[in-house]
Amino acid sequence: MTAPATIDSHDLNQMLDSATPPRVLDVRTPGEFETAHIAGAYNVPLDLLREHRDEIIKHLDEDVVLVCRSGQRAAQAEETLRNAGLPNVHILDGGITAWEAKGFAVNRGAQRWDLERQVRLVAGSIVLSSILGSVAAPKLKWVAGAVGGGLTFAALSNTCAMGMLLSKLPYNRGASCDAQSVVSQLVGTQSPSVRS
Incomplete structure (x- = not known):
C-alpha cells in the first residue's frame, strides 16, 4: 500500500490560479464548511x-x-476514492488549518465548532459526569472506561464513531447535504478557474 499523495498549501494556491485547476473536495461537515472553506471548493x-x-x-x-480540518478525514476519503479506481487524488497537507495558518484566503460564514472540538466536548462531558456520578452510583465509572476505550480504538483505527454520529446532527448538516445536490453541483459546474 502506498502513502497518499499530499500537496502543500502554496502548491494548491498556484494550481487554483492555473488554467486547469484541480477539483477541491472539502470532506468536512456542512457546518464546518460554512464556517470557513477554500473558495471554489465543493462540500462532499x-x-x-x-x-x-x-x-x-x-x-x-x-x-x-x-480537504478537511487537518488531513485525517481527507486521508479516509482518499482511500475510498483510490479503492474505487480514481487516479490523481491528493490530500491538502495539514488541511484547512494549515491553509489558513499560511495566510491563504477562505470564504467565511456562520461560525461553528469543528467536529473534533465537538467530540472532545461530548467525550469529556461523559467522562466527567460519569466519574462524578460514580460517587453515588459506583458502576458509572465503567461509562468513563467505555469512552476511554472508544477513544483509544478511534486513535488506533483512525476512525471516530462519535464523530460520525455527531456529524449527522442538524447543527452539522446543511439544507443541501445530500447526494443529489452534491452531484448536481459537480455536474453543473466545471472546475472553477476563477475563485469566488
Missing part, C-alpha cells in the same frame, strides 16, 4: 462520499484535492 462530507462513491466519481475526471 465524508459519510456522503462513502455512501455515494460510485455516483460521485463519475463526475470527477480531473485532478482532485481533498
Whole structure:
C-alpha cells in the first residue's frame, strides 16, 4: 500500500490560479464548511462520499484535492476514492488549518465548532459526569472506561464513531447535504478557474 499523495498549501494556491485547476473536495461537515472553506471548493462530507462513491466519481475526471480540518478525514476519503479506481487524488497537507495558518484566503460564514472540538466536548462531558456520578452510583465509572476505550480504538483505527454520529446532527448538516445536490453541483459546474 502506498502513502497518499499530499500537496502543500502554496502548491494548491498556484494550481487554483492555473488554467486547469484541480477539483477541491472539502470532506468536512456542512457546518464546518460554512464556517470557513477554500473558495471554489465543493462540500462532499465524508459519510456522503462513502455512501455515494460510485455516483460521485463519475463526475470527477480531473485532478482532485481533498480537504478537511487537518488531513485525517481527507486521508479516509482518499482511500475510498483510490479503492474505487480514481487516479490523481491528493490530500491538502495539514488541511484547512494549515491553509489558513499560511495566510491563504477562505470564504467565511456562520461560525461553528469543528467536529473534533465537538467530540472532545461530548467525550469529556461523559467522562466527567460519569466519574462524578460514580460517587453515588459506583458502576458509572465503567461509562468513563467505555469512552476511554472508544477513544483509544478511534486513535488506533483512525476512525471516530462519535464523530460520525455527531456529524449527522442538524447543527452539522446543511439544507443541501445530500447526494443529489452534491452531484448536481459537480455536474453543473466545471472546475472553477476563477475563485469566488
